[in-house]
Amino acid sequence: MESEAPIVRIELCRADAVVLFDWLMSTDLDAVPITHPAQRQAFIDLCDELESQTDVLSATIEEVALAQQEVAKNIAQ
Known part of the structure; x- marks a missing residue:
């Protein structure tokens, strides 16, 4: 993301990131429904940031399943 715009940092637990x-x-x-092309680019930028700033790319199928179980514990019922 080449920009002079301010940077926003978001903290996620690894399970959420995975x-x-x-x-x-x-996806x-x-x-993905969009109303402006910038929305699609922001989606791509988010994917790129998750890939470059975390180790989620190396998550195994088993790790994804465990992460889904962990995150699902927080679903409001």
């Missing part, structure tokens, strides 16, 4: 990255990478970008 689940989010797994979902983002399995058909052409099927």
Whole structure:
């Protein structure tokens, strides 16, 4: 992301990052509804940041499943 704009830092637990990255990478970008092209680019930027700033790319199928279970514990019922 080449920009002079201020940087925003977001902290996620690894489980959230793994689940989010797994979902983002399995999402058909052409099927994501957008109202402005910048939204698609922000989606891509988020994927890139998760990939470059974390170790989520190396998560195994088993780690993704465990992360999903961990994150699901926080689902409001």
